[in-house]
Amino acid sequence: MTVDELQKETPQPAKLGLVGWLRWFWRTLTSMKTALVLLFLFALASIPGSLVPQRSVEPDKVALIYQNDPALAEWYDRFYLFDVFTAPWFAAIYLLLFVSLIGCVLPRTSTYLKELRRKPPTAPKNLSRLPYHARAEGELDVEEAARRLRRLRFRVATGPGWVSAEKGYLRETGNLLFHVALLGLLVAVGMGSLFGYRGNVLVVEGDGFANTVAAYDRYMPGSRVSAESLEPFSFTLKDFQASYQLGGDKRGQELDYTAKLSVNDSPESPARDYDLKVNEPLEIDGTQTYLIGHGYAPVFRVTDGKGQIAFDGPVPCLIESKPTLTSGCVVKVPDAQPEQLGFLLQFLPTSVRLTDGSHVSAFPGQLNPQAKIVGAFSGDLGVRSGKPQSVYQLAPDDVMKKLKPLAMGSKAPPPLAVGQSFDLPDKLGKIEFTGVKEWMTLQIAHDPGRMPALLASALATVALVMSLMIRRRRVFVRIKDGAVDVGGLTRTEGSGTGFGEEFADIVKALSAGEKDVR
Structure with a gap:
């Protein structure tokens, strides 16, 4: 018998075909082993959201990464590491886990019901x-x-x-309830994504906020949320108070900080006072306002070359050193005449002079606030070009190259204390440091899936105890x-x-x- 004849007589394995491959894929996806792997991947995929600052929570830290290391920030952004929980790869794991759990629970429930009827x-x-x-x-x-x-x-x-x-039999009941609770948790997260919204806003002392889309610095609505869905509350930041450890090894560590608000629950309701703290959010009709950060907003007044006040107000500064709250500030003066002006400054809450003549901040509290001029520029800042610009950056790189640095003399000007000013060269005007305010960053979130997620988590805990103990x-x-x-x-x-x-x-x-x- 030849080899060809032998191969013809030998039974060949049947090909799966399209239906067979689909059946194999479904069985693999809905197996308990696959569900456990996806659950592990779901937890693993959440880790970058804790390690890398998220735009929805800490936009100031994201901006600082872009400022200090633009190349690294671009790679982070390319892989959605600044927006982990809205990333396509995170959504893919979420949906596969959801389908896998449904495929696990339904047949096991059917088998369990038959088992209950069996003697x-x-x-x-x-x-x-x-x-x-x-x-x-x-x-x-x-x-x-x-x-x-x-x-x-x-x-x-x-x-x-x-x-x-x-x-x-309650052991298997607990097992099934645990999987149902996981499904409920995923559904609750989906509800929050569809019918909830989140936003970030920075508010300076003396300023207010109204819960409208235009008032947010960053606004992320669910696909089923409209502008009319927002609760019509508002508040004003009357005062911001922070306390720090004064001595010992933990000198300068934050002890507490409080934002004193005047809140209107609706346009018709009277104002009420509320102390907003980190672990005590303001809640109005299911919307929570969380205090997530704070910093300094020194107040500057810029007089242009024609003697007109071209800028006068607080400037929120980006924190450069958390232990001392040394902050970098950018002042843009597009209305200055005859030329637009721009300043790079460094705010020192407690300025001390070192032996080499330089100044640094030694404490995060306002014990000796000073503002150090790092650079001054004249020329077109590009703010009227129609392209969006960061408030923490003087100008984009291509525009920055065209700006003219102003000569400060042979020595850098000393830091300005409150009430002091610095005259610009070429009679272009002066900049004056007039006071210090503080800013706070808030996350405002409306999540209808918050309570269902809590109930699902409690059910999962009880069910897990049942499946382990019974x-x-x-x-x-x-x-x-x-x-x-x-x-x-x-x-x-x-x-x-x-x-x-x-x-x-x-x-x-x-x-x-x-x-x-x-």
Whole structure:
């Protein structure tokens, strides 16, 4: 027989085809192993959201990364690391896990319901082969044995000379409820994404905020949210108070900070005072306002070359050093005449002079506030070009190259204390440091899935405890010639620990007299 003839006679494996491959993919996706892998990936994918600043929570830190390392920031942005929880790859894991859990829960629920209707199996003929075996004392018939086991909350089936009992079905109930709770948690997250919204805003002392789309620095609505969905509340930041550790190894560490607000729950409601803290959000009609950060906004006044006040107001500064709150400030003066002016400054909350003549901040509180001029420029800042610009950057790189640096003399000007000013060269005007305010950053969130997520998490915890603590076990009784043999086993792998004591109590209950049982 030739090789070709042999190959023709040898049975060839059937090809799966499109339907077969789809069936294989579905079975693989809905297997418990795949669900566990996806759950692990879901948790793993959430880690970058804790390690990398998120635009929705810490936009100032994201801006600082762009300022200090633009190349790294571009790579982060390319892989959605600044927006982890809205990234396509995170959504893919989320949806696959959702489908996998549904595929796991539905068939297991059907199997479990059939198991609940099934009676315990017939007792084995030789109970001595079971892991637990003993002989009960006294006389006992089938009906009495069944009654006593029912009093111990066993499901019972009887036959000629035997009793079969089983309990522990709540273990599988807990297992299924755990998976249902995970589905509920995913649904709650989806509800928040569809019908909720989040936004970030920076508010300086003395300024206010109204809950409208235009008032947000960054606004992220769900796909089912419109501008009319926002609750019409407003507030004004009257004062911001921060306290710091004054001495010891933790000198300068934040102890507490509070934003004192004047809140209007609606346009018609009267104002009320509220102290906003980190762990005490302001809640109005299901919308939570969280205090997530703070910093300084020194106040500058810029007079141009024609003697006109071209700028006068606070400038929110980007924190450069968290321990001392040394901050970088940018002042843009596009209305200055005859040329536009721009300043790069460094704010020092507690300025101290070093031996080399330089100045640094030694403490985050306002003990000796000073503003150091890092650079001054004239020329077109590009703010009227129509292209958006960052408030923390003087100008884009291409525009920055065209600006003219102003000569400060042979030595850098000393830092300005409150009330001091610096005259610009070429009679272009002057800049004056007039005071210090503070700013706070807020996250305002409306999440209708927040309470369902809490309930689902609580249910998952209870269900997990049930599935870990409850054991599925069976007890059999055979009565022959007045002898009562009892056997038992656990149906859950690795759960035999502790059943020996329970089995001994069961044998004791079967051996007890009528008065003892009652």
